[in-house]
Amino acid sequence: MSSDNRPTPFYRKREDRIKRDSNSAKSLAINKKRIVLINILVVFAYILISVRLLDLAISQENYKNFNNQLLTKYELPSPKTTRPDILDRNQHVLATNLRVTSLQINTKKIIDIEDSIEKLNGALPRLSKKDLYKKFNSKKNYVDLARHLKPSEEHKVNQLGIPGLDFHYEDKRYYPYNNLASHILGYVDIDNKGQSGIERHIDKNLPKNKSIQLTIDIRAQHIMTREIKKAISTYQARGGAGIILNAKNGEILSLVSLPDFNPNTKKRRDIIEKEKFNRAISIYEMGSILKIFTAALALESGVGSMERIYDVSQPLRLGRKIIRDLHPKKDNLTLEEIVVYSSNVGASLIASDIEEEYKGLLKEFFIRMGFLKRSPVELPEVVKPQGPKLWGKVNTLTTSYGYGISLNPVQVTTGIATMVNGGYLNQPTLFPIKEKKGKIRKIISKKTSKRIQRIMREVVANENGTGKRADVPGYFVGGKTGTSEKVGINGQYDPNLLVSSFTGIFPFFDPEYIIMVMIDEPKKITKGSIVTGGAIAAPVVKEVIKGLISLLDIQQKIKHYDNLKASNHKI
Known part of the structure; x- marks a missing residue:
């Protein structure tokens, strides 16, 4: 094995x-x-x-x-308060807000001050190196460098890539119609705080969380502005003012003052004083327009009547004071004719009769009309009227034809509305009545009011009436002229410094609208030409009415009365 x-x-x-x-x-x-x-x-x-x-x-x-x-x-400044949109009566936007970019610097994050200043000055040349150096070295954490950048400026700065520069967004006020209605709206500063007009009124009186509607019709505002500009240009006047008022409730559809300004102007200091000056709410001796109130008081008190005769053939002497008419009449005049032909002597005689019967009644009447206190219209710049310190006989008589008492155009327009609307004094307002109820006071009777309507129609319809140039065929215009001299540098009345005005009503038998135009210091353009209210302001009112006809709903009323004639219309 x-x-x-x-x-x-x-x-x-x-x-x-x-x-x-x-x-x-x-x-x-x-x-x-x-x-x-x-x-x-x-x-x-x-x-x-x-x-x-x-x-x-x-x-x-x-x-x-x-x-x-x-x-x-290092808390950033809180966002600027958003202001409400401002709309006209037809919902057209008059003032709104735009989102704009502003530039700040975080001084703690700046790496190279010199290099940053050099680059920033190159992108924004309006920022000087001196100012930039001061701001870059400020102890504050955040410093404003430039407000309200243009998109192109924002792009340039953004391309620089400078550490510490920060864009932030804020609201900028924008006025789509530029100059139009500037004296109504006013303007804001760079921080969106109201500085004048409704913008300032908003800050003090109204909530800021919803749109604000005004009574203004921007279309009517355009028409009024256009026509007054023409007159100022033609007569080389210093300025002018115009108002369209609803006779029945006091709503203001248009308020114009020229020269005006563009509230979108970037630098507010560029708005010079003469442009900011609002003639529509500043005071003037308005002249013969006040004869309407004198006549109304005479009729209401029973001192005068439509048929009463006054001798106006001679100047009226009161001590050193002599009262004359521009165009003296050799005949006697009725109360109605005194207003139609605008007689200073006649108005003084009427006032004298009133004083003899009821001493101090003319002053009391003016007080009830609101002529001796500030107008309640919602503009902060309204100027308080000035009346005589002492209401002696001379002062009382001169106020009867519009001298010695200074009122603003809004007050005069409101007063005329009272005389022709049945006798009710409505508070003039820039806000719809549905939101703000006007204060109403009964001043004269309906009977007296009807008589004043008739007189004012005759001023325009009579071939010798001072207001005939205001007539618009088919629309039954009434009115009253006014011409007054301003006080010159020497303290005396200067016949070359005039205030020419006309206050129209239409249709006269049931007035819907009061239209007042005033031209400040018109000049004679040809030898022998006249620059009275009837010659200059009345034609402007005529053109304004023609422009308004298609805008204002009065056609049915006119058609109802189209068979009437002023001469046979029964009051």
Whole structure:
């Protein structure tokens, strides 16, 4: 038997088994060590991950706290208060807000001041290096560099990549109609705070969270502005004013003062004083328009009548004071004719009769009309009227024809409305009556009011009436002229410095609208030409009425009365 086929001895089998068992034990021990090591690694990894997550959580909290501290310490200016839109009576936007970009600097983040100033001055030349240096070295954390950037300017600055520069957004007031209605709306400063007009009124009186509607009709405003501009240009006048008033409720449809200004002007100092001056609410001696009130008081008190005769053939002498007529009449005049032909002597005689019968009644009447206190119209710039300090006989007589008492055009227009609307004094307003009820006071009777309507129609319809140039055929216009001299630099009345005005009503038998036009210091354009209210202001009112006819709903009323003539219309 070969050695290869020899059986293995039993002791060798046992040795092999022991060897195999030993190897298995070693392998098991190694595996246990590996498992322990893996478990340790897993636990360690878990601990690392947990620590990292905890660290991240703590870091995030610290970051938030730190960021909050930064925001608290370097708090940006709060956004500018949004102003309400201003609308006209037909919902046309007169004033609104535009979102614009402004530029700030965080002085703590600037790296190279000199380089930053050089670059920024190149992009925005309007920022001087001197001003930039001062702002870059400010102790404040945030400093305004430029407000209301143009898109092109914003792009240029953004391209510079200067650390510390910051854009922020704010509202800028915008007026779509530019100059039109500027004396009504007023304007705001760069911080959107109202400086004049309705803008200033809003800040003090009205909520800012909704749109504000006015009684103004921007179309009527355009017509009035256009026609007054023509007259100012033609007669080389210093300025002018115009008002359209609803005779029945006091709502103002148009209020014009020229020269005017553009409230969108970037630099408010560019709006010069003569442009900001609002003639519609400034005071003037208005002249013969006040004869309407004198006549109404005479009729209401019973002192005068439509048929009463007055001798106006001679000037009226009161001590050193001599009252004359521009165009003296040789004949006697009735009360109606005194107004139609605008006789100063006649108005003085009427006032004299009133004073003899009821001393102080003319002054009391003017007080009741609101002529001796500030007009309630909602414009902060309204000027308080001025009356005589002492109401002696001379002063009383001169006020009867519009001298010695200074009123603003809004007051005169409101007063005329009272005389022809049945006798009710309504508060003039720029806000719809549905939102703000006007104060109403009964001043004269309906009978007296009807008589005044007739007189005012005759001023226009009579071929010798001073207001004949205001007539619009078919629309029954009435009115009253006014011409007064202003006081010159020497303290005396100057015949070359005139205020020429006309106040029209239409249709006269039931007036809907009062239209007042005043031209300040018109000049004679040809030798011998006249610059009275009838010659200059009355034609302007005529053109305004013609322009308004298509806008205002009075056609049905006119058609109802189209067969009437002023001469035979019974009052």
